[in-house]
Amino acid sequence: MAAEDKKTRTSFLEVSFLGRLKTFYFLPPKEKSNRFLPLIIAVMAYLTLLGSATGLAIFNATNAWSTNLSQVLTVQIVHPEARERERQTRAVMEVLEDTAGVIEARAIPENELEALLEPWLGVGNVTDDLPVPAMVSVTIRQGSQIDTAALNARLRVRAPDASLDDHQQWIGRLTSLSNMVQVAVFVSIALIVLTTVAMVVFATKSALAAHRETVEIMHLIGAKDSLIASEFRKLFMLHGFKGGLIGLIAAMLTITLILYLAARIGGGLLPRLYLTAGQMTLLGLVPFLTSLLSMWTADMTVRHALGKMV
Amino acid sequence: MIRFENVGMRYGGEEEILTDINFELEAGSFHFLTGPSGAGKSSLLKLLSLSHRHSRGRLTCFEKDIGEAQRSGLIKLRRRIGIVFQEFRLLDHLTALENVALPLHIMGVKRKEVQSNAEEILEWVGLGHKTNALPPTLSGGEKQRVAIARAVVTKPQLLLADEPTGNVDPDMAERIMKLFVELNKMGTTLLIATHDPQLVARYHVPILKLHEGRLSYGR
Ligand SMILES: Nc1ncnc2c1ncn2[C@@H]1O[C@H](COP(=O)(O)OP(=O)(O)OP(=O)(O)O)[C@@H](O)[C@H]1O
Numbered sequence: 356m357a358a359e360d361k362k363t364r365t366s367f368l369e370v371s372f373l374g375r376l377k378t379f380y381f382l383p384p385k386e387k388s389n390r391f392l393p394l395i396i397a398v399m400a401y402l403t404l405l406g407s408a409t410g411l412a413i414f415n416a417t418n419a420w421s422t423n424l425s426q427v428l429t430v431q432i433v434h435p436e437a438r439e440r441e442r443q444t445r446a447v448m449e450v451l452e453d454t455a456g457v458i459e460a461r462a463i464p465e466n467e468l469e470a471l472l473e474p475w476l477g478v479g480n481v482t483d484d485l486p487v488p489a490m491v492s493v494t495i496r497q498g499s500q501i502d503t504a505a506l507n508a509r510l511r512v513r514a515p516d517a518s519l520d521d522h523q524q525w526i527g528r529l530t531s532l533s534n535m536v537q538v539a540v541f542v543s544i545a546l547i548v549l550t551t552v553a554m555v556v557f558a559t560k561s562a563l564a565a566h567r568e569t570v571e572i573m574h575l576i577g578a579k580d581s582l583i584a585s586e587f588r589k590l591f592m593l594h595g596f597k598g599g600l601i602g603l604i605a606a607m608l609t610i611t612l613i614l615y616l617a618a619r620i621g622g623g624l625l626p627r628l629y630l631t632a633g634q635m636t637l638l639g640l641v642p643f644l645t646s647l648l649s650m651w652t653a654d655m656t657v658r659h660a661l662g663k664m665v
Numbered sequence: 666m667i668r669f670e671n672v673g674m675r676y677g678g679e680e681e682i683l684t685d686i687n688f689e690l691e692a693g694s695f696h697f698l699t700g701p702s703g704a705g706k707s708s709l710l711k712l713l714s715l716s717h718r719h720s721r722g723r724l725t726c727f728e729k730d731i732g733e734a735q736r737s738g739l740i741k742l743r744r745r746i747g748i749v750f751q752e753f754r755l756l757d758h759l760t761a762l763e764n765v766a767l768p769l770h771i772m773g774v775k776r777k778e779v780q781s782n783a784e785e786i787l788e789w790v791g792l793g794h795k796t797n798a799l800p801p802t803l804s805g806g807e808k809q810r811v812a813i814a815r816a817v818v819t820k821p822q823l824l825l826a827d828e829p830t831g832n833v834d835p836d837m838a839e840r841i842m843k844l845f846v847e848l849n850k851m852g853t854t855l856l857i858a859t860h861d862p863q864l865v866a867r868y869h870v871p872i873l874k875l876h877e878g879r880l881s882y883g884r
């Protein structure tokens with residue numbers, strides 16, 4: 356087969372309706388004025404995705420944590436003597452059994468407590484001389500409003516060295532940390548979007564300058580602004596989609612790696628980091644969002660420029 | 666159809682290129698526009714093709730006051746005007762056929778009709794064998810004929826031609842003029858800018874003479 360001069364472009368006289376999506380109509384087929392735009396958009400999409408994923412994962416983790424914690428109360432009995440600790444622990448258990456809303460009260464055995472301390476103190480270093488407080492873990496029914504102050508007072512009557520911790524302070528700090536992270540992520544994304552819009556505006560202007568003669572001729576032979584803009588919409592939609600897709604792939608690889616490494620640490624040290632399927636799907640929409648953003652920005656820019664022509 | 670009343674035009678903030686232009690083109694008329702190089706012929710055609718705004722006076726085109734017309738209104742008017750630019754202004758990456766088909770396509774004419782009309786008119790200007798050629802591969806005269814074909818393919822009511830026979834041999838010039846005369850007979854208003862005295866001498870039509878930005882009638 357002879358190397359016939361391969362047609363690099365489908366004519367607007369031939370293309371089908373669907374073909375129009377990838378065929379340029381009056382712009383040159385190899386439009387090269389903005390080769391770097393998809394890469395820039397890819398970087399922006401990547402940053403957005405990492406930011407969103409971080410925000411969502413932290414949200415998930417703190418949410419799960421505080422939900423769990425708000426169903427658990429802890430009673431701590433601090434006394435240097437083991438016998439007295441045991442006596443007060445039994446008293447605490449009795450009080451708790453008589454308390455409405457309590458599903459389960461469990462005195463945590465000493466060896467479990469020691470196991471919890473071992474990562475810090477080392478195996479066998481928790482000696483009898485070390486006064487480890489006794490702990491009672493209390494599970495309460497979801498939604499039951501236990502008056503913790505009153506319960507604390509009732510416990511103190513029978514066990515003067517007991518103190519009730521409802522983790523509210525801890526939960527409060529956790530929530531404000533999580534809120535702060537979310538605000539920061541939101542602000543970053545807003546800034547990234549603004550930057551992207553500015554980049555697309557510049558890119559559109561340079562494309563318009565590169566094809567000024569073509570645009571002017573189209574205008575002079577009677578093309579409507581919308582028709583001229585449609586060509587640029589298509590071009591920038593493709594740029595935006597390409598960039599978004601590259602960014603999405605890179606971000607997904609990064610996020611998967613991070614989640615894998617986090618899962619490997621395991622244990623109770625780190626809260627479990629994860630994204631729900633719905634959140635993943637949402638992140639998967641990014642290429643569509645970048646193509647829409649790029650297309651819309653280019654459209655506005657072209658129409659604005661055309662509006663200055665007679 | 667076209668009326669200029671004390672029209673002035675300038676590029677940017679400088680002095681007027683055209684001053685106190687007064688004339689009228691009746692529907693179906695045929696005029697030459699002559700004058701030395703730099704007199705302002707192309708500039709006057711820019712006003713007529715609605716690609717530049719006049720800076721003074723009153724310009725009426727298709728019974729519309731252009732000074733007061735909206736941009737969207739001008740786009741519609743432009744479709745009734747065919748123009749052959751002095752420097753052709755073809756789209757280099759489109760074939761000759763596509764260049765000619767473009768104005769019809771823009772107007773939303775059916776694709777089949779676009780294709781056959783464009784082919785027919787290219788045949789007429791003697792370029793039936795060059796339909797798939799890109800403009801950079803065409804000679805000056807061939808480009809000019811593609812430009813002419815593009816201007817007439819929509820059968821415009823007003824046809825403006827800037828030196829349409831400047832780059833072709835006398836035979837082809839004759840052929841092109843015949844096409845113009847034919848279109849004029851069918852009702853197209855014609856204004857041809859030229860500084861070819863032989864061409865002007867051969868056709869007994871009124872002449873608009875431009876000299877240093879001022880216009881006078883003559884024959
Ligand atoms: N875009 C422009 N900006 C500024 N000045 C211009 C522009 N175009 C033309 N001129 C000036 O306007 C004057 C008239 O130019 P124009 O092109 O209308 O002349 P012309 O009669 O068509 O000449 P020719 O016969 O050589 O084509 C010239 O002095 C030219 O320098």
Ligand SMILES: [Mg+2]
Pocket residue numbers: 706707708751827
């Ligand atoms: Mg000229």
